[in-house]
Amino acid sequence: MNAKVSATIAVIITGAVLLYGVADFPDFGDPTSPANAGVEGGAPSASLHFINESYKETKVPNLVTSVLADYRGYDTMFETVVIFAAGLAIFVILRNLRSDDPLPEPLPATEDRFIDGDHQRIIVGTTCRIAIPLVQIFALYVVAHGHHSPGGGFQGGVMLGASFILVALGGNLRDALARLGEDTFMRLASLGILIYAAFGLVPQFLGRNFLDYGVLEKIFLTDGPEMARSHSMLGVEVGVALTVMSIMFAIFANLSSRGEMRGGL
Amino acid sequence: MILSLNIVLLVFLVVAAVISLGVKDLLSGSMVLGIYGFLICLLWAEMGAVDVAFTEAAVGAGVSTVLFVATILNTKRRSTD
Incomplete structure (x- = not known):
C-alpha cells in the first residue's frame, strides 16, 4: 500500500511538471513558432526546408516518408536494428533449442484460462482464412504506396507479421510455422537490415556519403x-518491412509456445 | 482540430488508462489497453499525424495486445496487486 501511495505522489508531481511545461508550448500548428519558422538571426528552420523543398528534391509527396527514409535515414536504419535486437533478445531468453526435451506440462484447463471453446473454433478459423489474404494484400499496398499515402515499411511490416500471427491464432502455431518457418523468418529479418545497409553502402562506393541516395541514378538509370x-526509399521500406514482419512473428511464436516452437496457441 | 471531439477522446483515454491499471484480470487489462491504443490512434489521426496514427493502430492496438494475450496464456491471468 505504501508503494502505491508513493507511486501516486510521483505520478502526480511528474504530471504537474509536464503540464507546466506544456504551457510554454507554441500553439498547435502555429506557423510562426520557432520550430516551424526558425529563429530570427539563427539558422533557417529544418521543417521549413522539408515543407518547401522535399517534393522538389525527392519527388515523394508524403513528407513523412521522405523525412523518415531519406533525410533521417540513418535514424530509421537503427530503429530497424533496435527492432531486430528486440527480436533477438526474446529469442535468446526464451528459445529452447534442445528439441529432445519433453514438451512442457500443459497448463491445467481451468475456467480461468478458458478463452475459446472448440465449438467457436470453426467460426474463428473461417473468419481468419477470409481475412488473411486481404490483410496481406493491403499490407503490400501500404509498403509499396508509402510514398504517396500514409504508411510505409513499419506499418506494412507489422500488418504482414500480424497476418501470420492471425494464421496461428485462427488455426495453430504449427500451420503458421509451416508457411513461415523459423529459419526463413530469422534470415528474412537479417536480410531486411542488409538491404537497408546496402542502400547506405553503395553510395559510399560511388564516392558519396552513407545513405546519399541521389547518386544511385547511375544504377537505376533514372533521369535525375x-x-x-x-x-531508393521504396527499396529501404521493403527492407524495413521484411525485418519488422519477421521480428513481429518471431516474438509472437517464441512467446506463445514458450520458446518450443511446437504446441503453443 | 475539433475541440469537442478532442475532449471526448481525452476523457475516454483517461477512463481507459485508469481501468487498465485497476483491473485484477490481466486479460481484461490488456484488452482495455488495446482500446487505449486505439483512442490515441484516433486522437493522432484527428490532429493530422496520420502516419503515427497508422503505426499506433497496427502496433499499439493490434500486435502488442496479441503479444500480451500470448504471454498471459503462458503465465497467470490474475494480477496479485
Whole structure:
C-alpha cells in the first residue's frame, strides 16, 4: 500500500511538471513558432526546408516518408536494428533449442484460462482464412504506396507479421510455422537490415556519403537524382518491412509456445 | 482540430488508462489497453499525424495486445496487486 501511495505522489508531481511545461508550448500548428519558422538571426528552420523543398528534391509527396527514409535515414536504419535486437533478445531468453526435451506440462484447463471453446473454433478459423489474404494484400499496398499515402515499411511490416500471427491464432502455431518457418523468418529479418545497409553502402562506393541516395541514378538509370531518391526509399521500406514482419512473428511464436516452437496457441 | 471531439477522446483515454491499471484480470487489462491504443490512434489521426496514427493502430492496438494475450496464456491471468 505504501508503494502505491508513493507511486501516486510521483505520478502526480511528474504530471504537474509536464503540464507546466506544456504551457510554454507554441500553439498547435502555429506557423510562426520557432520550430516551424526558425529563429530570427539563427539558422533557417529544418521543417521549413522539408515543407518547401522535399517534393522538389525527392519527388515523394508524403513528407513523412521522405523525412523518415531519406533525410533521417540513418535514424530509421537503427530503429530497424533496435527492432531486430528486440527480436533477438526474446529469442535468446526464451528459445529452447534442445528439441529432445519433453514438451512442457500443459497448463491445467481451468475456467480461468478458458478463452475459446472448440465449438467457436470453426467460426474463428473461417473468419481468419477470409481475412488473411486481404490483410496481406493491403499490407503490400501500404509498403509499396508509402510514398504517396500514409504508411510505409513499419506499418506494412507489422500488418504482414500480424497476418501470420492471425494464421496461428485462427488455426495453430504449427500451420503458421509451416508457411513461415523459423529459419526463413530469422534470415528474412537479417536480410531486411542488409538491404537497408546496402542502400547506405553503395553510395559510399560511388564516392558519396552513407545513405546519399541521389547518386544511385547511375544504377537505376533514372533521369535525375530525385527519382533515384524516390526509388531508393521504396527499396529501404521493403527492407524495413521484411525485418519488422519477421521480428513481429518471431516474438509472437517464441512467446506463445514458450520458446518450443511446437504446441503453443 | 475539433475541440469537442478532442475532449471526448481525452476523457475516454483517461477512463481507459485508469481501468487498465485497476483491473485484477490481466486479460481484461490488456484488452482495455488495446482500446487505449486505439483512442490515441484516433486522437493522432484527428490532429493530422496520420502516419503515427497508422503505426499506433497496427502496433499499439493490434500486435502488442496479441503479444500480451500470448504471454498471459503462458503465465497467470490474475494480477496479485
